[in-house]
Amino acid sequence: MSNGVLLQRLPDDAVAHPLPGTRPIDPDDWLRVDEAYAAQMALRDSLLDDRPHLVRDVLPDGRAAAREALALVVDHLSRRSDFEVTQDTVRRPDGRRVSLNDDNPLGTIGRLVQEDLCILAPSPEGHRLVGAVLCFPSAWTLAQKMGRTLDALHGPVPDYQGDVARRVQRLFDGVRPDRPLVRHNLLHHDSDALFNPRLEFSQTPRGPGDSRFKRVERQVILRLPETGLVGFSIHTYLVAAAGG
Template sequence: MTEILQNAIPYAAHDHRRLPGIQPLDPAEWLLVDEAYAIQMAERARLLAERRDAVLRLAPEAMPAARELLAAVLDFLRGASGFAVGAGQVTRPDGRTVAVDPEDPLGTLALLVQEDFCLLQKRGAEHVLTGAVLCFPSAWTLEQKFMMPLIRIHRPVAVYDADVAKRVQRLFDGIRAGKPLWRYNYLPYANPALFQPRREEDPRDPARAGREKMKFLRSERQTLWRLPETDAVVFGIHTFVTRAPEESTGE
């Protein structure tokens, strides 16, 4: 297995034990390109080609939101260093050219940026996962979460009770177009693989129980972005994996 690693997690250079909660995000910093761009993009292309059903789902009624997201990303990339956005195609920082396919907006996005994207749309009282390109899942599967509301998506999370569900729903309702938010998590891992799905009924990785040394640190930079036309909320995930310091591995 080829290890796909970044040199560092940029926002966690300080004491990562004190994680930030939701905070405002400068729209100019919505999407990131880091030193692992080329190798992460190669892995995304492989997963899209070999495991498309596992990494991409889109409800027909969510196609307008997916196209609006693609348009928003293309607009962002026009001002991003290393990208050249032309008529019907984008040249990436690694020199590869990607055709823009409006009939496959999430598939196109998977080949343009390192972020995974989940589309959540209001259905009744809750937001529902109506589409996603999720190449780098960490202990969950798109298959089990697709078309599920927020409270059902978080079913295995013990602390996600009715009170937390209400607070998260208020957060989603309060996101405003042009005013994105972000947060991050930060966890030790024994396995550096980016594609780590796990079904809800499957046992947790034995390494998480402390039977293996945690040689890697994995962090998701999570963003929340409101699409103004369709009103969908975009949950973006930029995944970092680095080697853990020796004190984290016990060596």
Template structure:
């Protein structure tokens, strides 16, 4: 099943890394691809849970804290809550499971979530629900620090790594930040894991544009930094149309 957006709700003109901006509107979103993306997420959580979920025992409390944060935001997004049950905008009923908080999150909202905790001088990936990876694999990054997570991204050099670590250190609870990336793919499939040992393919003339709205949030109690990823995939012609519209309006 091909799951596509018609537009991206932000200006995706490339910016210099790390390209961070303050969040000025609600960071958690439900959009026109919700039903399709959630069907794909539920399928992956049901059939490939070992590939899309990771949680270290010491990060469980932070994952529950994140779940509570998200639950508080759901009523404004078209969800109905009754006790320990949530009715989603697509009509599904999800039972809130705090024993498996990341799986519950994965069944509720379109975002993927990555938990990063400070250990020593660096933040380390301690948990994630990652249904829609963009050319990386959770099992290769789990438990690793930021620099290792981004290896072998050529543009993520030592200077950028230090800037990003300072950025993570400075994130304040209640003041989320966001950035986006922009990638071209031949295949619109949302679940795109790729091992670091697999070659990168050149994608000139690729038919699909993929962009992740990546929000950085610090949880107020645990202090864990959350990397929330909302994925958009568009046909190339729709990207061209939106880019032209932004140029004209600008």
């Protein structure tokens, strides 16, 4: 059923707090590799091979930031002992080599790390989603959200509008390149499907009493120093509700 995408238990720091619920982290703790890496990466490879139009997209004003984001990911991985980085390829911890000579930098990111990555650009109405690799959506679809502002992206989220929305926007306005921020989001699911897209407002709300799995998203907000756009990465932990 799970094919290895589940963790036995959640990391100790995977504690969810109400929005915005962020704290600073060391930049070296941006990307993580956990026990589900091989299984999750096999799923990501399959999605990027078979359904790329569903899991990655970029608008023209996000292309430079997408290239910058890939360069930051590769630089981060080059300092890790579990990846082998050369000029043209990266060898992943599961042994697969990924080419860096690709004209789809967000797709390449999706083949390197467990994290999904959204890119948001400032606008008079607030930060807009201008690019993403989103292999593991939790009840939303990339095509429906592209180009939307933070407020519109969170339209179905209870209690987001008003003060919470303003506080989140201030975080995106003020995050510094050398000081990324992290938060954890707890979701309850009745399926272990990591690729779980749904159209906005179509999902059936579920709570702890009727779910079989806990899904915790480790969300990191970081400033891309060259373009000034914001990256929002999502590392998905999935555990059986009884064992989390």
